[in-house]
Amino acid sequence: MRLEAFVPRAGRAYSRERNYDRGPGRHTAVSTLSPWIRHRLILEQEVVAAVLAHHSLSAAEKFVQEVFWRTYWKGWLELRPGVWDDYRVRVTELVDELDRDAGLHDRWRAATGGTTGVDCFDAWSQELAQTGYLHNHARMWFASIWIFTLELPWELGADFFLRHLLDGDPASNTLSWRWVAGLQTRGKTYLARRANIARFTEGRFDPAGTLSTTAAALPSGPMPLPVAPPEPALPGRGLRSGLLVTEEDLGPGLSRRDYAAADRVAVLTATGRRSPFGVSPRVQAFAEGAVDDTLRRGGLTAAVRVDHANTNDSVGRIVAWAVDRRLEQLVTPYVPAGPTAEATAELAEALAAKAIKLVPVLRDWDRRAWPHATHGFFPFRKQIPALIRGIGSAASGAQAVTR
Ligand SMILES: Cc1cc2nc3c(=O)[nH]c(=O)nc-3n(C[C@H](O)[C@H](O)[C@H](O)COP(=O)(O)OP(=O)(O)OC[C@H]3O[C@@H](n4cnc5c(N)ncnc54)[C@H](O)[C@@H]3O)c2cc1C
Incomplete structure (x- = not known):
């Protein structure tokens, strides 16, 4: 099974190697478990428990934290469901704009077809369409280039991901795109840099002179206040x-x-x-x-x-x-x-x-974790040891809810 095969690599090897995008068919430093986790064919607590049966928490800290990023994003969106609704409305508006604005349409077609002329971006666009997966670092670079180099609306990029990712998830996807755009951590954007891409693709790509060197946060309204958890x-x-x-x-x-x-x-x-x-x-x-x-x-x-x-x-x-x-x-x-x-x-x-x-x-698992997703990931992260301690009871437990 994919999880069992990955567990030995979830410790220090993961922290050392996880940021390298070695290309299609070579994503062995990460688990590639996300499509199964997304549909809960494997539960987060099962993944964390399997890894901690093999590694100490300090050795597997990075991997465990990544799994909790998913839990955090799910909780964050549950507490602010209007962010998803706004995204949906904006995508619908943009679909109309694509019909009206030939320039926007052509740039969007080039980006989604992998024909922009930015080699790394085009390769990731094609990898995504052909395999249904992209490495996390490639997702970050791709989203950054989409927004700040190609100057396309982030919502259309998030939509392209949701059409093709096997792990396409309303929370992880929407909120990660917002994070790159500077909407999630206000004013803090993610800029894809040539040297970083060259290093972590081990020289497969070296986009000299093609990428934006600035990333000004997109304009945004007030951050919605959290509603009560389920x-x-x-x-x-x-x-x-x-x-x-x-x-x-x-x-x-x-x-x-x-x-x-x-x-x-x-x-x-x-x-x-x-x-x-x-x-x-x-x-x-x-x-x-x-x-x-x-x-x-x-x-x-x-x-x-x-x-x-x-x-x-x-x-x-x-x-x-x-x-x-x-x-x-x-x-x-x-x-x-x-x-x-x-x-x-x-x-x-x-x-x-x-x-x-x-x-x-x-x-x-959700009942205990989601109420902590009120602010950024860093305060949420402090809850991880306590959330892990409750893993036994969370493994199969479930309770009905009303809103
Ligand atoms: C722009 C953008 C869009 C994204 N869209 C999605 C999406 O639609 N669905 C999705 O599951 N993830 C999404 N991610 C998060 C992350 O890229 C993937 O979860 C990860 O690459 C999946 O590969 P893996 O299973 O090999 O991860 P591993 O590194 O092996 O991590 C193990 C598990 O932890 C979770 N995880 C890891 N990193 C993150 C993260 N940054 N955020 C949330 N969960 C994480 C996933 O469930 C993953 O399977 C997105 C990230 C970015 C930057």
């Missing part, structure tokens, strides 16, 4: 329940055997809704395969399976099924901000009209 609640006891499976959390935790009867399980996906342009066939296939795998491992058959991007009246079909089965509640692993949450918000409303509750179950 609060634990429990599914009603003794109610006739169904299970809703989404691509957001396919990990263990819910007692799936409670729903093993074929007429008790529904699947709702929204992969194609990550972007107004849809997603690449590779991204679609990975997400569908992840759902199939989870159903198979859980011995579940979906009575109804709808794709919010492609099925007519997807929400209506689930509601009709739930009514037909006389369900009183539909239990689902918690769905964080993003396209799937947009779909489940519609579903919750339609179910409520039929007196059926949608009950999102929150993992203990």
Whole structure:
């Protein structure tokens, strides 16, 4: 298994080597686990526990911190869901602008097609489209060149990533692009520098004279204040329940055997809704395969399976099924901000009209970590030892929540 194979390299070797982007097929200094973590086919706590069974926390500190960056970004966006909504609105506006502004359209086409003439950028653009993965350092350089050299809107870059990354994630992606643009840590931008690229690509690229040498933070409004984190609640006891499976959390935790009867399980996906342009066939296939795998491992058959991007009246079909089965509640692993949450918000409303509750179950890992994502990563990081101490109880624990 990919995690087992990587664990021996997650200690000091990772801290030493992780920043090197050695090119497609040679990303061995990092785990490349992100598509599985993104869909929670592997849980963050499972990754951290496996690594700490092999290394001390001080040896594996860098790797563990990177995993917690994901938890932090998820929590940060949960506390400020309006940042995702604003991003969605802006992408829609920009899609219209692409139709109206031929110059913008041509520059965007060159960037997404890998034909800008900036060699390293074009190579990363093609690697992303062909493999569905980019090294973290390449993502940072790419986003920086997109914003400060090519002067393209950051939201279109984030959208390009979401169309092609197998690990495309509303929180990690949107907030990392904002971070590069200087919107996340106010006024602090990330500038891609020629020497840094040459060093960490081991000379594969040396973009002399082609990159912007300045990176002024993009203008921004006030930082939104955090809302209250999701609060634990429990599914009603003794109610006739169904299970809703989404691509957001396919990990263990819910007692799936409670729903093993074929007429008790529904699947709702929204992969194609990550972007107004849809997603690449590779991204679609990975997400569908992840759902199939989870159903198979859980011995579940979906009575109804709808794709919010492609099925007519997807929400209506689930509601009709739930009514037909006389369900009183539909239990689902918690769905964080993003396209799937947009779909489940519609579903919750339609179910409520039929007196059926949608009950999102929150993992203990998220319940304990997310409330700390109120400020920057550095205060959050201080909580890591305490969060790790609770790992045993968080490994399978989950609680239902209401907003
Ligand atoms: C502009 C930009 C966009 C990004 N978009 C995404 C995205 O859509 N989805 C996504 O999962 N990550 C995203 N990242 C974060 C990071 O680049 C990837 O998680 C990482 O490269 C995945 O490769 P890996 O599994 O080999 O990571 P490893 O280095 O092996 O790290 C282990 C795990 O920790 C988590 N992780 C590592 N670095 C980060 C990070 N900086 N932020 C958040 N989580 C991290 C991932 O789950 C990763 O699988 C983005 C970063 C940037 C700069």
